[in-house]
Amino acid sequence: MAVDTPSQSVVKAAGESARGRSRGTGKRRGAPKRSFSTHWYAWAMVAPVTVVIAVIIGYPLVRGIFLSLTDANERNVERSIGVNHIPASYEFVGLDNYADALTGSQFLSTLGWTLVWTVSCVSVTFALGLALANILNRKIAGRGVYRLMLILPWAVPGFVSVFAWRFLYNQDNGLLNKILAGGGIDAVPWLNDPTWAKVSVIATNVWLGVPFMMVALLGGLQSIPGELYEAAEMDGANAWQRFRHITMPGLSSVSTTVILLSTIWTFNMFPVIFLLTRGGPGEATQILVTQAYKFSFEVSPRDFAQSSTWGVLILVLLMLFAAVYRRVLRKQGEVW
């Protein structure tokens, strides 16, 4: 398979960026006209994306980093009250916000729960997705119907699913507690007790995440040639050995990509937490993203500086993770 996996190309991009850039500039300076006439259609095709990303992501990022170095909040940013225009009066405070965040207990405890949340969601989702994909990859009656039903949670808009779960979790009238009551078990405060709330949000997110994982892994499984399994069976390999030595290696590039993506998405999974518990009870299920959102929209005065600081820290953490993840895999001899 001569196709680059995304991850491969990204690694190449990362590894060669410094080198490649200088070489590239030299060439371009030498023959700008020819470069333009050769590449104009490629540039034209990527232009819309580049412009949109530069304006809507690039500028906000720069702005976010800038705000994180100030003490901006609702009371001192540029604003208009009626006809009066009040200019910004916030001040540059250097790295104070970062120092506060990293030495205070709130950031670290939120980070701790965010890590628990991400690791449990991704690992459980991956395990379930892999198991279901393996079953669906067999010849089994009604496979199409099962697949349709199993992908369903992905097709339902997030806030609708979250509503459905809130409904099931409801302490007094929710179906889960009614079923438990039928079995003579006391009602469980699914969303009102810190520990149960954590379990509940993880369960909901797993439910939402399994279909993507399953579909991706199923695609990976279907690209493994059937002859490999036949040959292994002839050589007397048992089911576990076939799984260990054919399926796992065959899925490694798929797995590395989906685990990376799903870790990034889960780490930043705003809607599930926000709609299910609003970070409560107390701050028990608040992850970094929802807390950062709370700083800029729900506390008074709205604290833009703090919010941006947390946002930048989230970004730094994820980039560190991606870099480390890549390096570990490379050490283990993975292709990318």
Place this chain on the structure above:
Amino acid sequence: MTTTTPTPQAVTNTPMRGRRSPLASVALHVTLIVASVIAVFPVLWVLLTSLKPAKYAITTDFFKETTLENYTNLLKDTPFLTWFANSLLVAGLTTVIGVFISATTGYAVSRFRFPGKRGLMWTLLITQMFPVAVLIVPIYNIMSSMGLLNQPVGLVITYLTIAVPFCAWMMKGFFDTIPREIDESGYVDGLTPFGTFWRLILPLAKPGIAVTAFYSFITAWGEVAYASAFMVGDENLTLAGGLQKFVNQYGAQWGPMAAASVLIAVPAALVFLFAQRHLVTGMSAGAVKG
């Protein structure tokens, strides 16, 4: 190498397990049935609740009495249809534009070597890591200075930045599986690069497009944070924002909420039905083998 045929289960790819014992078969079916029930049940339960009259709304009786009153009340008492139309407009535009620009981007990245390509690919991945929280205030400011606050266009542009990076990756991977000889035959016949892309490659990339469209639509349809921050006023809200209002207004009235949820899920389910045939093929070529 995954083929580009729309049927995902190429027979030769499926490992032959002819000797599976009946017991194992039963175990597999039981596992699948349990998993399917868990997958479908929460949604089904909402559907059932939406058909119950208010006095039974929170009971566990299945079919004591069914009624459509939740739906009629919903449509009568709230600007639900307006919200619905707003959402449809936003999600539809996001899907059409998103598919188009991620296809051109994916094609350019897949076929051409050009200065800036590596940087672009890297940017597309990093973009996924950006937390809503760090972007939302600055984007809010941009939109407000461009006068796009409370306008569907503002939301569409924002959603494109969420959907397009992943879609462009998938399309790139998908185009990689289409042989280059097809492009070359296009050039030989005198087509421009755009012509080749538009007339030859795009029609072959239907599974990839289906997945991209599905992803863009679902992303735009179900997004909450930007929608609630950018849109105010009853007539401008999308469903996500509207539903939030609804919760405050109706408190614990589960019936109307359930009816609203069902109506919201319908368009997404339709897009899903249209795309699901292609999901496995499209994803395996795109996201997976990239």
